[in-house]
Amino acid sequence: MRKNKAYCTDENWSGRTDCKHCAIRSTVLFSVLSEAELEDALREIDNQWVEAGSELFFQDTKGQYVYTVRSGCVKMVHEIGDGSCYRIVRLHYRGDTFGLEALLGEPYRHSAIVLQKADICRIPVSTVQTLRTRNLQLYKQLILRWQATLDEAEHFLVDLNTGHAESRLARLLLKLDAHNERHLIPDLLREDIAAIIGVTTETASRLMADFRRRKLVCDETNRQMRCDPGALKSLI
Amino acid sequence: MRKNKAYCTDENWSGRTDCKHCAIRSTVLFSVLSEAELEDALREIDNQWVEAGSELFFQDTKGQYVYTVRSGCVKMVHEIGDGSCYRIVRLHYRGDTFGLEALLGEPYRHSAIVLQKADICRIPVSTVQTLRTRNLQLYKQLILRWQATLDEAEHFLVDLNTGHAESRLARLLLKLDAHNERHLIPDLLREDIAAIIGVTTETASRLMADFRRRKLVCDETNRQMRCDPGALKSLI
DNA sequence: CGCTGGTTTGACATATGTCAACAGCCGTGG
DNA sequence: CCACGGCTGTTGACATATGTCAAACCAGCG
Numbered sequence: 001m002r003k004n005k006a007y008c009t010d011e012n013w014s015g016r017t018d019c020k021h022c023a024i025r026s027t028v029l030f031s032v033l034s035e036a037e038l039e040d041a042l043r044e045i046d047n048q049w050v051e052a053g054s055e056l057f058f059q060d061t062k063g064q065y066v067y068t069v070r071s072g073c074v075k076m077v078h079e080i081g082d083g084s085c086y087r088i089v090r091l092h093y094r095g096d097t098f099g100l101e102a103l104l105g106e107p108y109r110h111s112a113i114v115l116q117k118a119d120i121c122r123i124p125v126s127t128v129q130t131l132r133t134r135n136l137q138l139y140k141q142l143i144l145r146w147q148a149t150l151d152e153a154e155h156f157l158v159d160l161n162t163g164h165a166e167s168r169l170a171r172l173l174l175k176l177d178a179h180n181e182r183h184l185i186p187d188l189l190r191e192d193i194a195a196i197i198g199v200t201t202e203t204a205s206r207l208m209a210d211f212r213r214r215k216l217v218c219d220e221t222n223r224q225m226r227c228d229p230g231a232l233k234s235l236i
Numbered sequence: 237m238r239k240n241k242a243y244c245t246d247e248n249w250s251g252r253t254d255c256k257h258c259a260i261r262s263t264v265l266f267s268v269l270s271e272a273e274l275e276d277a278l279r280e281i282d283n284q285w286v287e288a289g290s291e292l293f294f295q296d297t298k299g300q301y302v303y304t305v306r307s308g309c310v311k312m313v314h315e316i317g318d319g320s321c322y323r324i325v326r327l328h329y330r331g332d333t334f335g336l337e338a339l340l341g342e343p344y345r346h347s348a349i350v351l352q353k354a355d356i357c358r359i360p361v362s363t364v365q366t367l368r369t370r371n372l373q374l375y376k377q378l379i380l381r382w383q384a385t386l387d388e389a390e391h392f393l394v395d396l397n398t399g400h401a402e403s404r405l406a407r408l409l410l411k412l413d414a415h416n417e418r419h420l421i422p423d424l425l426r427e428d429i430a431a432i433i434g435v436t437t438e439t440a441s442r443l444m445a446d447f448r449r450r451k452l453v454c455d456e457t458n459r460q461m462r463c464d465p466g467a468l469k470s471l472i
Numbered sequence: 473c474g475c476t477g478g479t480t481t482g483a484c485a486t487a488t489g490t491c492a493a494c495a496g497c498c499g500t501g502g
Numbered sequence: 503c504c505a506c507g508g509c510t511g512t513t514g515a516c517a518t519a520t521g522t523c524a525a526a527c528c529a530g531c532g
């Protein structure tokens with residue numbers, strides 16, 4: 001079934017409110033393209049709900065798409081050596097863009113795997129190129145996305161890989177909490193927690209079990225949790 | 237003493253060969269500015285040798301300059317909490333650009349401190365803005381720099397903060413070696429090594445002393461070292 | 473010469489890793 | 503329906519890498 005309008009410009013599409021953070025959206029306003037040209041360029045943008053665990057792209061492969069998160073959460077996974085071991089180098093949340101390397105014709109640096117059921121826009125590199133040749137504003141937007149990605153990567157190093165494992169886990173939970181307005185944070189796999197804060201799966205499990213006993217976190221439905229930000233901050 | 241020509245365009249300036257990696261340099265070729273305009277824009281670029289330990293800018297301050305390394309090495313230092321503790325989140329070597337946040341009008345994320353006597357170009361934000369309004373090529377160059385910065389930050393996380401301290405130190409030495417064509421690497425302060433690989437100063441010292449005893453590294457003049465890449469690789 | 477700041481080293485504490493067992497959950501297939 | 507296997511999480515016992523604290527050492531330098 002072919003849509004007759006692009007998602008981004010279709011007023012009848014129910015999801016439009018989540019577009020406000022999108023790089024494309026905020027540059028379309030400044031576009032010098034005609035309405036028809038715009039429709040055409042944007043029609044190739046695909047929007048979809050993706051289940052947790054799905055892989056959007058793989059480390060070291062080339063791809064023709066850049067992605068934005070409309071809701072949910074995506075992990076950027078870097079495999080090390082023979083693949084027996086991996087680190088999560090960033091998370092991307094609502095409003096974020098990832099896979100920017102594709103715009104440079106470079107292979108993806110990491111695998112992108114959905115952490116929490118996510119609403120994802122998949123934007124062809126060609127679409128971005130069409131828009132940006134006509135529109136300086138898009139370059140600025142892109143640069144802002146690159147900087148945001150860099151900020152997130154550096155936060156991972158500074159906040160989640162420094163200090164004792166307990167503080168690191170506390171900071172991780174606070175970070176997840178800050179990105180969820182409804183204060184429901186995903187109950188991550190212990191293996192993922194381990195790959196984020198740089199410990200073994202067992203240590204991650206012990207810490208989480210301990211946090212639960214100390215009532216720093218409590219379970220909610222649907223593999224989600226709620227945390228006590230005040231208490232967590234005191235652990236940092 | 238005022239120069240009568242900009243460094244970048246002065247054929248008599250002895251340092252010109254190191255310009256080949258510069259973002260400005262590689263876009264000047266595509267510039268639509270007149271030669272006079274170009275001279276004017278580039279004249280504000282300052283070039284200087286900077287001693288180890290000098291601070292080019294400070295974390296959380298705003299500045300009007302972006303920098304490039306013509307030779308030597310600069311560390312990006314992030315202070316944590318009250319400043320009693322810090323991490324080094326990236327290193328920048330010959331050809332790199334840093335302080336890009338300034339182009340967005342944002343405060344510098346980290347302090348930039350010279351690690352090894354360095355030849356630095358200091359480029360005013362206004363110069364970049366003058367050039368880029370007339371020149372799409374510069375945007376592409378800037379984006380490449382942002383990606384390079386991101387790559388370096390992620391390598392720090394994946395290579396230098398994963399695995400045992402011994403492997404991390406080995407990877408650090410190999411990285412330093414890879415950035416020095418003459419295979420002379422700086423003999424870093426133990427405190428800096430510690431802030432890079434995420435251990436205490438004592439552990440960094442013990443490891444380095446051990447590496448020296450095992451002949452994995454040996455001292456050279458001028459606080460420099462030589463390392464045995466083959467042996468180091470076997471430790472990874 | 474005696475500071476000073478960086479380095480090395482020792483003795484000991486402890487956080488985290490390792491290996492292994494077991495428990496709970498869930499989907500599958502008999 | 504139950505039995506089973508596979509996956510994830512929890513926990514224990516123990517090993518070990520790294521942190522902590524303190525002392526000694528060393529080179530450069532006023």
